[in-house]
Amino acid sequence: MTAPSPSESQEERFTAGLAVETQEIERKEAVLKTGALQAAILNSANFSSIATDERGVIQIFNVGAERMQGYAAADVINKMTPAEISDPQELIQRAAAMSVEYGTLITPGFEALVFKASRGIEDIYELTYIRKDGSRFPAVVSVTALRDSRGVIIGFLLIGTDNSAHRRAEAALLKATALQNAIFQSTHFSCIATDTAGVIQLFNVGAERMFGFSAADVVNRITPATLHDPEEVVARAQALSIEYSRPISPGFEALVFKAARGIEDIYEVTKVRKNGERFPAIVSVTALRDPLGVIIGYLLVGIDNSARKRAEELLLKAAAHQAEIGQQLNAELEQRVGERTLELKAANQELEAFSYSVSHDLRSPLRAIDGFSQVVLEKFGPLLPAEGQRHLRTIRQSAQKMGDLIDDLLTFARLNRQELGKRPFNTTDLVWECLQDLGYPWSDRQVEVTVDALPVSVGDPVLLKQVWLNLISNALKYSRNREKSLVHIGSETIDGVVTLFIRDNGTGFDMRYADKLFGVFQRFHRAEDYEGTGVGLAIAHRIIQRHGGRIWAEAAVDRGATFHFTLQGGAKT
Amino acid sequence: MNPDGLVELLLVEDNPQDLELALLALTEALPLTHIHVARDGREALDFLLGDDQRASARTHALKVILLDLKLPKIDGLEVLKRLRTDDRTKLIPIVVLTSSREQRDVVESYQLGVNSYIVKPVNFERFTDAVRNILSYWSLHNQPPKITG
Numbered sequence: 001m002t003a004p005s006p007s008e009s010q011e012e013r014f015t016a017g018l019a020v021e022t023q024e025i026e027r028k029e030a031v032l033k034t035g036a037l038q039a040a041i042l043n044s045a046n047f048s049s050i051a052t053d054e055r056g057v058i059q060i061f062n063v064g065a066e067r068m069q070g071y072a073a074a075d076v077i078n079k080m081t082p083a084e085i086s087d088p089q090e091l092i093q094r095a096a097a098m099s100v101e102y103g104t105l106i107t108p109g110f111e112a113l114v115f116k117a118s119r120g121i122e123d124i125y126e127l128t129y130i131r132k133d134g135s136r137f138p139a140v141v142s143v144t145a146l147r148d149s150r151g152v153i154i155g156f157l158l159i160g161t162d163n164s165a166h167r168r169a170e171a172a173l174l175k176a177t178a179l180q181n182a183i184f185q186s187t188h189f190s191c192i193a194t195d196t197a198g199v200i201q202l203f204n205v206g207a208e209r210m211f212g213f214s215a216a217d218v219v220n221r222i223t224p225a226t227l228h229d230p231e232e233v234v235a236r237a238q239a240l241s242i243e244y245s246r247p248i249s250p251g252f253e254a255l256v257f258k259a260a261r262g263i264e265d266i267y268e269v270t271k272v273r274k275n276g277e278r279f280p281a282i283v284s285v286t287a288l289r290d291p292l293g294v295i296i297g298y299l300l301v302g303i304d305n306s307a308r309k310r311a312e313e314l315l316l317k318a319a320a321h322q323a324e325i326g327q328q329l330n331a332e333l334e335q336r337v338g339e340r341t342l343e344l345k346a347a348n349q350e351l352e353a354f355s356y357s358v359s360h361d362l363r364s365p366l367r368a369i370d371g372f373s374q375v376v377l378e379k380f381g382p383l384l385p386a387e388g389q390r391h392l393r394t395i396r397q398s399a400q401k402m403g404d405l406i407d408d409l410l411t412f413a414r415l416n417r418q419e420l421g422k423r424p425f426n427t428t429d430l431v432w433e434c435l436q437d438l439g440y441p442w443s444d445r446q447v448e449v450t451v452d453a454l455p456v457s458v459g460d461p462v463l464l465k466q467v468w469l470n471l472i473s474n475a476l477k478y479s480r481n482r483e484k485s486l487v488h489i490g491s492e493t494i495d496g497v498v499t500l501f502i503r504d505n506g507t508g509f510d511m512r513y514a515d516k517l518f519g520v521f522q523r524f525h526r527a528e529d530y531e532g533t534g535v536g537l538a539i540a541h542r543i544i545q546r547h548g549g550r551i552w553a554e555a556a557v558d559r560g561a562t563f564h565f566t567l568q569g570g571a572k573t
Numbered sequence: 574m575n576p577d578g579l580v581e582l583l584l585v586e587d588n589p590q591d592l593e594l595a596l597l598a599l600t601e602a603l604p605l606t607h608i609h610v611a612r613d614g615r616e617a618l619d620f621l622l623g624d625d626q627r628a629s630a631r632t633h634a635l636k637v638i639l640l641d642l643k644l645p646k647i648d649g650l651e652v653l654k655r656l657r658t659d660d661r662t663k664l665i666p667i668v669v670l671t672s673s674r675e676q677r678d679v680v681e682s683y684q685l686g687v688n689s690y691i692v693k694p695v696n697f698e699r700f701t702d703a704v705r706n707i708l709s710y711w712s713l714h715n716q717p718p719k720i721t722g
Binding site for chain 2: 356359360361363364365366367368370371372373374375396399400403407
């Protein structure tokens with residue numbers, strides 16, 4: 001190989017390379033032809049034509065090469081080899097592969113690109129070119145050695161085409177094919193394609209499995225309508241006829257009518273297998289169109305819905321079962337509640353009858369005891385010794401006491417049954433009303449009553465008046481031995497809860513017995529010291545309890561007592 | 574006023590002790606009283622609404638009826654109801670005199686048209702007082718309507 005002289009023009013060298021020794025005319029024709037070919041090649045914008053000298057230095061870089069590679073001819077001619085605009089990684093691989101193939105070391109440069117061509121082997125390969133801006137594109141390159149008349153290689157010609165579009169198409173095709181294959185090999189979907197008339201053209205593996213037909217049984221033979229429950233097809237045709245107000249035949253037309261109008265159509269149907277077995281399916285129908293949008297067939301993709309239907313049915317059954325159980329429970333509960341209500345009503349009525357007869361019948365004999373004792377005293381008093389008269393008076397007192405006890409017990413018993421008529425009311429007014437009922441201002445003793453401005457209460461005013469009456473009369477009763485009774489009624493807020501209190505300067509009580517304070521018939525004082533039935537505080541306690549509040553007391557022997565209560569829980573435990 | 578110039582009243586009471594005490598209290602309160610006694614509801618109705626001519630005459634003479642509520646055979650409320658729905662007796666003053674202080678008895682008695690409701694006190698003096706007040710009120714102070722027919 002000789003080094004090219006820089007003075008030689010490209011054309012001279014190229015022409016020289018293509019020259020053949022023929023007769024003059026033939027030679028002329030040949031030259032003409034080569035000239036035309038040469039011009040065509042050089043001017044083609046769709047091929048990159050790169051000619052090098054025998055060492056690889058670029059000598060020709062045509063328009064196509066300029067366009068594809070982004071270099072100007074001046075950038076590369078006599079400056080670069082094609083190896084420099086190729087992917088170096090690919091060159092290394094190519095060199096390595098050929099080194100193995102030919103058992104000789106091939107350098108991963110220009111030699112790797114032209115080794116085969118230099119041995120007279122036709123060499124067309126794919127290669128990634130790198131543009132001037134660094135971007136890459138796939139190219140198919142054909143390499144030819146340029147030889148002089150003696151066959152000596154004087155350079156190489158690399159003709160390349162941009163392979164990007166082809167590659168993209170290939171990739172797309174590959175994808176489409178893969179997708180199609182996946183769809184048609186799928187055993188879970190039935191894919192049935194038909195021609196415009198509905199005759200099956202394609203019947204995938206899934207369809208074969210689902211229907212029990214082989215593709216050969218159905219392709220070019222039947223329409224998918226045959227695989228549907230005929231009654232459903234009729235019903236569907238009727239429904240569509242009404243919806244679109246035009247007759248639609250109960251066959252294939254009914255299945256694809258909507259899809260043919262570009263309407264997405266997914267519906268549930270019952271399909272029929274080859275053996276007559278039926279199964280529920282969900283079917284999606286699409287029209288297949290050519291590039292101009294003309295319908296060339298239909299694709300019906302179906303999925304067996306049996307499992308879901310079964311699950312649905314099971315769920316429905318379970319729900320129904322549950323509802324039934326629920327109803328049963330409800331009925332039982334209602335019955336029980338009804339029974340209990342009746343029992344309670346009966347119990348209440350019994351109690352009512354009981355207390356009625358207590359109030360009526362127990363009082364009569366007491367009245368007789370008292371009345372006839374009095375009659376004896378009046379009529380026969382002078383005949384009796386003083387002691388006999390005193391005994392009769394004791395009998396009368398006892399009878400009257402028992403009358404009071406009966407009244408208090410009845411009031412107490414009634415508290416549990418009585419409904420609360422809750423409403424807001426003026427507490428201060430109620431307290432003064434009670435004081436007046438109890439004889440305020442007392443002329444026979446010294447009492448100093450202080451009533452603070454009290455907050456509005458919400459509760460049953462009748463029952464709460466009973467509470468205040470009991471508490472105030474207690475305060476008056478147990479402080480009556482003082483020179484001057486002091487009664488203070490006020491309110492305070494304890495832990496955010498409004499609390500009412502009544503304080504006296506009376507005899508008080510021992511806090512050790514505080515827990516017995518509110519029990520029925522619990523008395524802290526001897527009956528002869530302080531009259532009373534021992535029910536008053538129990539009544540107050542019950543009324544407060546029924547309001548959802550609390551009542552408690554603080555006291556010390558001989559140092560007065562304070563009763564606190566709330567109407568809404570809270571405060572002190 | 575009857576021909577003898579006595580105040581006439583009807584006492585409807587089944588309990589013998591209560592009856593005796595009531596009679597004691599009444600005679601003590603107003604000596605010039607003629608007290609008719611009925612021992613149950615049936616007797617009271619027969620006395621007031623009997624078919625004979627005398628029933629009507631008796632009824633006309635009455636100043637007041639003292640009526641217990643808890644009575645054998647026909648109870649007090651039923652007696653009250655029948656007396657108030659009968660033209661012959663609907664205007665006669667009736668006072669319920671009972672041991673019951675139950676609200677429903679009070680309310681129902683007034684709804685049926687009673688003129689007064691008195692709870693018998695256990696204490697005999699108070700009982701006597703109550704009876705005396707009833708009598709003086711209804712037989713002396715009260716102006717009854719003129720009953721015709």
